[in-house]
Structure formats: C-alpha cells, structure tokens
Amino acid sequence: MAPDQxxxxxxxxxxxxxxEMRWRxxxxxxxxxxxxxxxxxxxTVTAYIGFDPTADSLHIGSMLxxxxxxxxxxxxxxxxxxxxxxxxxxxxxxxxxxLRQMLTLEQIDANLAGVKAQLARFLDFGEPxxxxxxxxxxxxxxxxxxxxxxxxxxWLADKNYIEFLRDVGRHFSVNQMLTRDSVKTRxxxxxxxxxxxxMILQAYDFAVLNAxxxxxxxxxxxxxxxxxxxxxxxxxxxxxxxxYGLTFPLLATATGAKMGKTAAGAVWISxxxxxxxxxxxxxxxxDDRDVSRFLRLYTLLDRGRIxxxxxxxxxxxxxxxxxxxxxxxxxxxxxxxxxxAEKAATALFQGGADAGTVPSDDxxxxxxxxxxxxxxxxxxxxxxxxxxxxxxxxVRQGGVKVNDTPVSDEARALVMDDVEDGRIRMQVGKKRHxxxxxx
RNA sequence: GGGGGGGUUCCCGAGUGGACAAAGGGAACAGACUGUAAAUCUGUCGGCUAAUGCCUUCGGUGGUUCGAAUCCACCCCCCCCCA
Numbered sequence: 001m002a003p004d005q006x007x008x009x010x011x012x013x014x015x016x017x018x019x020e021m022r023w024r025x026x027x028x029x030x031x032x033x034x035x036x037x038x039x040x041x042x043x044t045v046t047a048y049i050g051f052d053p054t055a056d057s058l059h060i061g062s063m064l065x066x067x068x069x070x071x072x073x074x075x076x077x078x079x080x081x082x083x084x085x086x087x088x089x090x091x092x093x094x095x096x097x098x099l100r101q102m103l104t105l106e107q108i109d110a111n112l113a114g115v116k117a118q119l120a121r122f123l124d125f126g127e128p129x130x131x132x133x134x135x136x137x138x139x140x141x142x143x144x145x146x147x148x149x150x151x152x153x154x155w156l157a158d159k160n161y162i163e164f165l166r167d168v169g170r171h172f173s174v175n176q177m178l179t180r181d182s183v184k185t186r187x188x189x190x191x192x193x194x195x196x197x198x199m200i201l202q203a204y205d206f207a208v209l210n211a212x213x214x215x216x217x218x219x220x221x222x223x224x225x226x227x228x229x230x231x232x233x234x235x236x237x238x239x240x241x242x243x244y245g246l247t248f249p250l251l252a253t254a255t256g257a258k259m260g261k262t263a264a265g266a267v268w269i270s271x272x273x274x275x276x277x278x279x280x281x282x283x284x285x286x287d288d289r290d291v292s293r294f295l296r297l298y299t300l301l302d303r304g305r306i307x308x309x310x311x312x313x314x315x316x317x318x319x320x321x322x323x324x325x326x327x328x329x330x331x332x333x334x335x336x337x338x339x340x341a342e343k344a345a346t347a348l349f350q351g352g353a354d355a356g357t358v359p360s361d362d363x364x365x366x367x368x369x370x371x372x373x374x375x376x377x378x379x380x381x382x383x384x385x386x387x388x389x390x391x392x393x394x395v396r397q398g399g400v401k402v403n404d405t406p407v408s409d410e411a412r413a414l415v416m417d418d419v420e421d422g423r424i425r426m427q428v429g430k431k432r433h434x435x436x437x438x439x
Numbered sequence: 440g441g442g443g444g445g446g447u448u449c450c451c452g453a454g455u456g457g458a459c460a461a462a463g464g465g466a467a468c469a470g471a472c473u474g475u476a477a478a479u480c481u482g483u484c485g486g487c488u489a490a491u492g493c494c495u496u497c498g499g500u501g502g503u504u505c506g507a508a509u510c511c512a513c514c515c516c517c518c519c520c521c522a
Contacts, residue, residue, distance in 0.1 A: 254477085281475080288476045315474040349475055390468080393483060399469040411489075429468075431475055 016040065017075035021246075023303065024296040026068055028222045031232055031245040039216060039244070040077065044145055047072050047217035048080035048209055050152070050202065053088050056114030057270035060282075063332075064248055064297060066122050068219050069147070073123055074300075078145040080215055081119050083112045086156030087201050108153075116149060118269050121332070123147040148213065152205050168204050171237045172230075180226040199227045206231030207238045215243070222247040251297070254289035269332050276333045277357045280341035281431065283325035284318075291320050299327035348433055360423070360435035365416070368438065372413030375402065375426075378436065384428045394428055401427040 017040050021027045030036055039045055049065045051058070058066070069079040088108050119125075126146035177183060177199065206228075209215035218228050228245035235243040267282045268274040274282075286294060292310045295301060301309075301323070309320040322342065330338035337357075344357040361382055367373045376391045379400065385391035392410055394400050400407045402418060403425050414436070418424045424436040 285475060288474095291476090315476085317476070318474060321476080345475080386468095387486065389486065389488090390484085392488090394469065397469045397483070429470095 017072060017077065020071055020075070021068070024071070025293055026064075026071070026248045026297065028247040028249045029225060029245075030247075031229065035242065036217065036244040036246065040075075044077055045072075045217055046078040046080060046209075046213055046215040047219055048082055048206075048215050049219050050082040050084045050087065050205065051115055051119070052084050053108055053111035053115050055268075056111045057268045057273055058115055058118050059266040059268045060298070061251070061266070063269065064251060065220060066119065067297060068248055070122050070300070072219075073145060073147060076145055079123055079147040080209060080213060081123065081147065081149050082205060082209075083115055083119075083149065083151050084205075085109070085112055085151040085153035087152055087198065087205070112151060114270065119149060125149055150209075152201075152208075155208050156201060156204070164204075168200065168207075168234070168238070171234055172200055172203075177230075180230075182223070182226050199230045202227040203230035203234040206243065207234045210235045210241050210243055211239050216241070217244045217246060219246045219248065222250050254287040271333060271337075275357070275359055276329060276337040277341045277344055277359060279332065280325045280329045280338065280345060283328050284321050284345065285431070286321060286324065288317050291317060291324060295320065295324050295327075298331075299324060300331065301327055358433050358435050360437050363424070363436040363438050365438055368414055368416045368419070372415035375400070375407060375412040375414055376410065378414055379426065379428070382426070382434045382436070384426060384432060384434050399429050401425075 016037065018027070018030075018033070018037055047069070049069055051062060051065070066081075069081060073079045085108050088111075124146055125148065177196070180199065182199070183196065202224075206215070206218050218231055220228055225245070225247050228247065232243050232245050235241045266274075267279060271279075283294070283298075292306075295306045295309060299306070305323075309323055312320050326338045326342055329341055333341075340357045348358060359382075363373075376388050376395070379385040379391035379394070380388045385394055391400075395407055395410050395412070398406060398408065402412070402414070403420055404427070414424055416438075419438045422437060422439055424438065426434045426436065428434075
C-alpha cells in the first residue's frame with residue numbers, strides 16, 4: 001500500500017464524526033449543523049441519548065441509537081446513556097396513537113438492570129461491574145471519554161412540583177407545545193396531561209445534563225425531534241448554553257414493516273428472548289434492498305469492506321447478508337456465538353454436521369416408547385406450531401419434515417427409530433428447525 | 440350537564456335475530472418458483488377432533504327469545520357537537 005493511501009484511510013478513520021454518521025445513514029436532522037461541526041472539531045463533546053426501560057432487554061430497534069453513541073465514542077467524544085427511569089413513569093406520547101401502559105416502579109427497576117448490562121457491551125463505561133461481561137465492551141476508549149450511565153429518576157423523582165413549575169415550567173409556551181407533531185397527532189385520539197408533560201421532562205433532562213455534565217448534544221430517533229428541540233431551547237433559557245440536537249432516521253424495512261419485527265415478535269438483544277441462532281437468521285433473511293443500509297447502520301465494518309460488499313449482486317448478495325449477520329451477531333453476542341450460529345446455519349442450509357446452536361430441547365426417551373410421541377403434539381410443544389390445529393395444517397400442506405423426510409401422515413408418531421445421532425430433527429417450512437435431543 | 444356517533448376475530452373494516460367462527464383487505468404461515476432475497480401464483484389463517492361435531496369469541500354484566508355480534512336494561516371506554 002502506498003504511503004499516501006495509508007494516510008488517507010487513516011484520515012478517513014479519524015474523519016469527522018458527522019461525516020461518518022452521514023455516510024452510515026444516521027443523519028436525519030440537526031439543529032445547527034455547522035455549529036455542531038465546529039464544536040466537535042474544538043473539543044471532546046459530551047452527548048446523550050435516552051433509552052426507555054419498557055422491557056428488560058433492548059431490541060434491534062433501540063440498537064440504532066446505541067450505535068450512534070458507539071460511533072460518537074469511537075470518534076473520541078463522551079457518550080451518556082440515560083436509562084429513563086424517571087420519564088418511563090410518565091410515558092412518551094411520540095409516535096403512539098394511544099395512552100401508553102404505565103409501568104410500575106418495580107417493573108422499571110427490573111428493566112433498568114437488564115438494559116444497563118446490555119448497554120455496557122457496546123460502550124466503555126469504565127465501570128468494572130458493568131464492563132466486566134464475557135466479551136467486554138466493543139469500544140476501548142481512553143479515560144477522558146468514558147461513557148456515563150445515568151438514571152433520570154435520580155433528579156426527576158423527588159422534584160417538587162411547585163418548584164419545578166417555577167424553574168422550568170415558566171420557560172415553556174403551551175402555544176408552542178401544541179404545535180408539536182407529537183401533540184398534534186394525538187389531539188384526535190386524546191392526550192392525557194401526564195403525557196403532555198413528557199417533552200418538558202425530557203427537555204429538563206437535557207438541561208440537567210448540560211449543567212452537571214457539560215453535555216452539549218442530544219441524539220435520538222427522529223420521533224424525538226420535537227422533544228430534543230425543546231431541550232435545546234431550555235438549555236439556552238435556563239443555562240444560557242448553546243447546545244445541539246441530532247436525529248436518526250426512523251427505520252423501516254424495504255417492505256415497510258417496522259424494524260425488527262418477525263412472526264415471533266421483536267428481535268431482542270437478550271439471548272434469553274432471541275437466541276443467537278435466531279438473531280443471526282434474522283439478518284441473513286433480510287430483504288436484498290436492506291442489506292447495504294443495515295451494513296452501514298448496524299455493523300462497525302469499515303467503509304472499504306462495506307463498499308466491497310455493496311458491489312455484490314444477485315445471488316452473491318447472500319455473502320453480504322452472511323457478513324452482516326456475522327458482524328451484528330458478533331457485536332451483540334460475541335464472536336464465538338456468531339461463529340456458532342453461522343456454523344449451525346451452514347449445517348442446516350448447506351448440509352453439514354455441526355448443528356450445535358440450532359434451537360433444541362431434551363426429550364425423555366420413554367416418551368418415544370409404545371405408540372411413540374405424536375408428531376402433531378411434538379410440533380406444538382416445542383413451539384414450531386402455535387397449536388395442534390396449526391401443526392395439523394402444516395403437515396397437511398406438506399410443510400413438515402422429520403430428519404429431512406417430508407411427512408404427509410397427520411398421525412405420524414415419533415419413535416426411537418427416528419433418533420439419529422442422539423437427536424430427532426424437525427423442520428417446518430424452509431427455515432424453522434428444532435432438534436429433540438434424546439437420552 | 441345536554442345531544443349525536445362508536446367499541447367486531449393480530450390490524451383495518453363489513454355485518455342489525457337463524458344460512459356467522461363472522462364478508463373484504465392487510466399482516467402472517469405453508470406450497471410452487473428462487474438465491475435461506477423480492478415479485479408472482481395456490482392454499483391456510485380461534486381451540487379441540489381422524490371425522491361428524493363440540494367448545495370459546497364480536498367492550499362488560501344481566502335479560503328477552505327455540506335461537507343474539509345483531510333486540511332490551513344497566514355499566515365502562517372513545518370520538519363529535521352544544522353548555
């Protein structure tokens with residue numbers, strides 16, 4: 001490689017954060033792009049994103065903002081992740097058509113614990129308790145830009161109402177609040193007062209972070225634009241500070257579906273909710289048209305590698321999908337799990353022996369005794385079918401295979417003779433596999 | 440507080456006493472075709488059953504009827520208009 005080429009790629013790597021965000025497709029809107037660009041140039045910028053602890057795990061929808069923070073930290077800036085324990089008590093009306101179900105404090109606490117641990121896998125928080133995970137954080141940062149993880153309940157929960165109104169409420173114009181899209185879209189369906197307050201609380205978060213942590217940038221999904229702008233305004237009024245907002249596009253798949261939804265529900269980061277194998281498969285099965293976008297958004301592969309993969313056409317796109325699946329799985333579950341999932345997929349779809357991480361369960365041998373275990377029951381039991389009726393239908397439609405042999409008899413029962421290498425392999429459709437481990 | 444409209448199966452949305460497990464569309468699932476892709480075509484799409492059939496469902500609770508998603512009473516929730 002010629003010296004100047006090396007220099008160029010070096011520069012690219014250390015190129016501007018905004019540039020990379022733009023190239024990767026993270027950039028939707030910015031409150032003041034040139035102002036922000038200057039700031040990022042001048043100093044180590046502290047930026048934050050809020051995460052709602054609505055479940056005890058993040059899913060790949062919420063992974064996008066995480067990646068935003070990851071890039072920020074890689075560019076030497078300091079990320080703050082807010083687990084919104086305080087705001088979760090209120091409920092964000094943005095992008096929702098109905099009043100959100102309110103969470104109890106216990107639920108929120110439990111969810112926070114789960115989400116915290118997951119965030120620590122992506123960002124260097126420099127906290128032994130958190131970063132001390134099997135694979136450690138993806139990013140190694142210096143001490144000056146270590147991430148911080150905060151719970152906004154710490155400053156919201158005990159806030160005195162009257163005091164809050166006097167200090168913060170006076171800076172908000174109801175007229176302006178009513179013009180927010182998040183509010184307007186709810187004017188028909190109804191918007192409770194508590195939800196109406198959400199944007200104030202989020203703006204206050206920003207102001208607190210700005211005052212206490214020098215935070216000058218808030219990022220988030222584009223549905224947060226209104227809330228972010230409110231925060232920028234509040235920082236100016238309350239702290240006389242010029243701060244910035246940056247939003248990411250709201251992702252939909254090529255077919256228009258919400259990101260990360262499958263028949264089985266959302267695709268979760270927690271291996272308990274979505275197994276690494278299923279996680280890997282989700283990415284392999286992505287629409288051709290989404291591959292390039294997802295490579296940029298969800299992986300840390302470098303620009304050259306991604307552009308190489310983007311050149312692939314036709315059936316070769318599968319190679320890009322495998323690279324995508326492996327990279328994202330490695331990011332979330334670690335390289336070992338990614339390798340295992342890939343091996344399992346290869347075994348199932350291209351023939352091979354290593355089926356290690358294919359979803360499976362133990363089966364007591366005595367259940368195969370006598371008349372055996374009706375296949376219909378087995379399918380329903382392991383979740384390959386939602387009910388016995390569905391299992392029956394699947395068999396009728398020719399969608400079920402046992403040990404690679406199509407089954408047409410609804411009364412088929414699994415017996416000892418079906419056990420090969422200690423397992424009975426069941427398959428529904430082309431892609432759903434399950435192994436019963438016998439003995 | 441007064442008047443009007445509405446709550447149907449995963450979603451949208453028909454259905455005003457039996458033929459309704461409920462039209463149609465979407466989503467989803469299976470088959471064919473493919474590249475573990477898309478598009479297209481075919482089939483399926485509450486539960487149990489080999490099947491006949493049985494059971495559960497149309498905001499909630501009671502009632503009228505041989506029979507109710509459909510009629511009546513009360514209640515809950517939502518929207519609109521007036522005050």
